[in-house]
Amino acid sequence: MTQNKEWHGRAIGLLDLDAFFASVEILDHPEWRGKPLIVGGRAKDRGVVSTASYEARRYGVHSAMPSSYAERLCPQAIWVKPHFDHYRALSHQVMRLILNETPLVEQMSIDEAYFDVTPGRYSNEDPRAICYRLMDEVAALGISCSIGLSTTKTISKIASEKYKPHGFCAVEPGQERVFLAPLPISAMSGIGKATAKKLTTYGMRTIGDIAEADTEELTRLLGVMGPRLKIRAQGKDYSPVRPAAERRQAKSISSERTFPRDLITFPDLRSAVKAVSEHTGRRLRADNLKGTTVTLKLRYSDLSIHTAQMGLTAPTDDSHTIAAAGQKLLEQLWHSPQPVRLVGIGISGFDNPKPRQLQLPLDGKQLDTADSAEQERDNRLLKATDDIQRRFGSQALSYGRDIRLNNLGSQSDTDSPSDHRY
Known part of the structure; x- marks a missing residue:
C-alpha cells in the first residue's frame, strides 16, 4: 500500500x-x-x-x-x-x-x-x-x-x-507469495466446490499449501489443471492482458427468457422464439458477428433441458433467419402439451468461414438463407430498428409479439469467450 x-x-x-x-x-x-x-x-x-x-x-x-x-x-x-x-x-x-x-x-x-x-x-x-x-x-x-x-x-x-x-x-x-500464502483456497478464481473438496481431502486449505504441493501429486489429483494452479498459487502466472482485438472470438452469443406462466401452446412458443431471436440478432449486429449454427434451448416445467442445433448455408446476423431456424427446431423439439418455462436461442460458428452442413439431433434439414430484394429490405428494417433501440433503449420500439410476451417473462442475454452455453 x-x-x-x-x-x-x-x-x-x-x-x-x-x-x-x-x-x-x-x-x-x-x-x-x-x-x-x-x-x-x-x-x-x-x-x-x-x-x-x-x-x-x-x-x-x-x-x-x-x-x-x-x-x-x-x-x-x-x-x-x-x-x-x-x-x-x-x-x-x-x-x-x-x-x-x-x-x-x-x-x-x-x-x-x-x-x-x-x-x-x-x-x-x-x-x-x-x-x-x-x-x-x-x-x-x-x-x-x-x-x-x-x-x-x-x-x-x-x-x-x-x-x-x-x-x-x-x-x-x-510480495506475491507473502500475500497469497495465508489465503484460503476459495480466494483463487477457478477453484470451485468440487476442486476445493479434492484439495482439502489432501490437506491443502490455503493457497500457500498449493504453492508448496508436489507437482506430480497435483497432476494425479486434478490432471493438467493441477500444475497450472500451482504456478498461479506461486504468483508466477504471467499471462498478458489481451485487448478485445487480440482475444479469441466468442464461441456463442445467446438470449434466454424465463416465463412465470408455463407456455403450453405452439403460438405462444413460436412468439417466444421470435422475440428471443430478435434480441440475439441485435446482440450479434452490435458486436459485428455472424454465425452459422443456431441452437434452440427449452427448459420444461420439470426443469429438464432439451436442445437442438441447425446449420445454415451462410453466416448470418439476421434475426428473421435465426427465428426461422429456431421455429424449425421448435417443431421437432417440442411436443404438445409439454409445458415450457424457458426459451433460449443461441448462435455460434463465428470462426467457420466456409458454410457447412450440421447434423440435427432430430433429423432436421439445413436452412437456406435468403439473398433477395426482400432480404435487403429486411436488413434495412433491422438496421433502423437497431439504431432506434440503441439511441432510446430496447423498449423504445417493439414488435407486436414482444408486447404480447412482456407480461409473461424477463429476458437475459449471455455471451462467453470460452464456452458454449448450450
Whole structure:
C-alpha cells in the first residue's frame, strides 16, 4: 500500500465496479441510497438476483441466488428489474476512462476489466497513482470501483476483493507469495466446490499449501489443471492482458427468457422464439458477428433441458433467419402439451468461414438463407430498428409479439469467450 518505493516490473490492474447494477439504479433513485436494494426478477416471476446492494448483502443476499430465497432473507428490500441498456452505457464510459490510461485493456464482463500499466510501456507514471486517478474518475460518474494491482492477473483479482467497496490494494513486486500464502483456497478464481473438496481431502486449505504441493501429486489429483494452479498459487502466472482485438472470438452469443406462466401452446412458443431471436440478432449486429449454427434451448416445467442445433448455408446476423431456424427446431423439439418455462436461442460458428452442413439431433434439414430484394429490405428494417433501440433503449420500439410476451417473462442475454452455453 505504500508508495515510497518505485514500482519495478509488471503492473496489472483489475478494476471491478462495486455492486454495479444496484449502484446505477441508485443514480436514478437517490432516495434508495443506504437501503437494501436487489436488482433481478421477483420470485413470482421465477427470477434470480442479478446484483444486490451492500445493504442487502448484509442479510446474506448475493448474485445468482433464487429470488424466492432472497425475499425470505431480506423481506424489506427494494426490488427493481434490470435495465441493461443503462448498465452498458455506463460501463462503456468506465472502459473509456481506462483506455485513456493504456491501450492494454481486457474487459472480462460488463463491470470488470484488467489493464496493463507497467512503467515504461505507455507511461512512466507510478501505477498506483494511475489506479487512484481511475477510482476518482469512476466516482465522478456517480458510482464506485475497487482496484487490485500486482504483477499477475490472479493476484490482482484477489486483491480487488480485499477492501471492497471503493477499495485499493496493491501487492508490490516480490510480495506475491507473502500475500497469497495465508489465503484460503476459495480466494483463487477457478477453484470451485468440487476442486476445493479434492484439495482439502489432501490437506491443502490455503493457497500457500498449493504453492508448496508436489507437482506430480497435483497432476494425479486434478490432471493438467493441477500444475497450472500451482504456478498461479506461486504468483508466477504471467499471462498478458489481451485487448478485445487480440482475444479469441466468442464461441456463442445467446438470449434466454424465463416465463412465470408455463407456455403450453405452439403460438405462444413460436412468439417466444421470435422475440428471443430478435434480441440475439441485435446482440450479434452490435458486436459485428455472424454465425452459422443456431441452437434452440427449452427448459420444461420439470426443469429438464432439451436442445437442438441447425446449420445454415451462410453466416448470418439476421434475426428473421435465426427465428426461422429456431421455429424449425421448435417443431421437432417440442411436443404438445409439454409445458415450457424457458426459451433460449443461441448462435455460434463465428470462426467457420466456409458454410457447412450440421447434423440435427432430430433429423432436421439445413436452412437456406435468403439473398433477395426482400432480404435487403429486411436488413434495412433491422438496421433502423437497431439504431432506434440503441439511441432510446430496447423498449423504445417493439414488435407486436414482444408486447404480447412482456407480461409473461424477463429476458437475459449471455455471451462467453470460452464456452458454449448450450
